[in-house]
Each structure stands twice: as C-alpha cells, then as structure tokens.
Amino acid sequence: MQRMGMVIGIKPELIDEYKRLHAACWPEILAGLAAAHVKNYSIFLREPENLLFGYWEYHGADFAADMKSISDQDVTRRWWALCSPCQVPLPSRNPGEHWAGMALVFHMD
Template sequence: MQRMGMVIGIEPTHIEEYKALHAAVWPQVLERLHQAQVRNYTIFLREPENLLFGYWEYHGQDFAADMALIAADPETQRWWRVCVPCQRPFESRQAGEHWAMMENVFHMD
C-alpha cells in the first residue's frame, strides 16, 4: 500500500460549489476509484489560502495503469468537467499532473 498526498488551489468563488459536489460524489466515480485500488481518499480545504490537500491509499500494483482506467472512464471525465473549473493547478506541478503530487516525508502508525 502506498500513501499519496497531492495539493491544488481552489478558486475562492467556487468553494461552496466544490463542497456541495463532494458532499454527494457520484456513485459511479466512487466505484471507479475503488476498482482502481484507491482507498481512504480524503480531501481537506485550507482557507484563506484556498488550498485543497488530497490524501489516498493506493493498494494496487500498477499505479499508471489504474490511473489510466480512471481517466478513460466517461463518468469520471464528466465529473472532472464539473470539478476542474473550481480548481487552480500549481504552475510548479509536473508534466501530466493536475493535482501536484507531494513527497511523503513522515508517517506514524
């Protein structure tokens, strides 16, 4: 299992919309994440900096392949079309990233 953290900005005018969307994530999107071996997915909001911090645990063996399955899913693509306008990606993110992945530097069980 891999613990993974990621960060992205959020447009201040879209915070309430983003909260409402995530209070009722579409079941098909959640199922696709589950099929891709993603567990314990959590998103935190930090205001007034307007940052979203995401955390999940990946239980699969081929992260790139599982992420490709998510990206190819039409319902997930539709979800992204709704959520992406709310987000403000970092200019410093790596090529191919929307959320900027973070280095795990500490974990305590």
C-alpha cells in the same frame, strides 16, 4: 500500499460549489476509484490560502494502468468537467499533473 498526498488551489468563489459536488459524490466515481485500488481518499480545504490537500492510499500493483482505468471512464470525464473549473493547478506542478504530487516526509501508524 502507497500513501499519496497532492495539492491544488481552489477558486474562492467556487468553494461552496466544490463542497456541494463532493457532498454528493456520484456512486460511479467512488466505484471507479475502488476498482482502481484507491482507498482512504480524503480532500481537505485550507482557507484563506484556498488550497485543497488530497490524500489517498493506493493498494494496487500497476498504478499507471489503474489511473488510466479511471481517466478512461466517461463518468470520470463528466465529473472532472464539473470539478476542474473550481481548481487552480499550481504553477510548480510536474508536467502531466493537474494536482501537484507531494513527497511523504513522515508517517506514524
């Protein structure tokens, strides 16, 4: 299992919309994540800095293939079309990242 943390900004005027979308996350999105071996996925909001922190656990063996399986789904692209306008990617993110990955520095079971 691999623990993954990520961060992205959010437009303050679209926070309520982002919350509304995630309060009624489409079952097909959840099923796609589960099929890609993603578990324990959470998104936290930090105000007034307007940051989203995401955490998930990856339980698969081929991360690249599983992430491709998610991004190849039409339902995912439609979901991203709604969520992405709410987000503000960090200028310091790595090439190819939308959410900026974070390094795990401490974990306690």
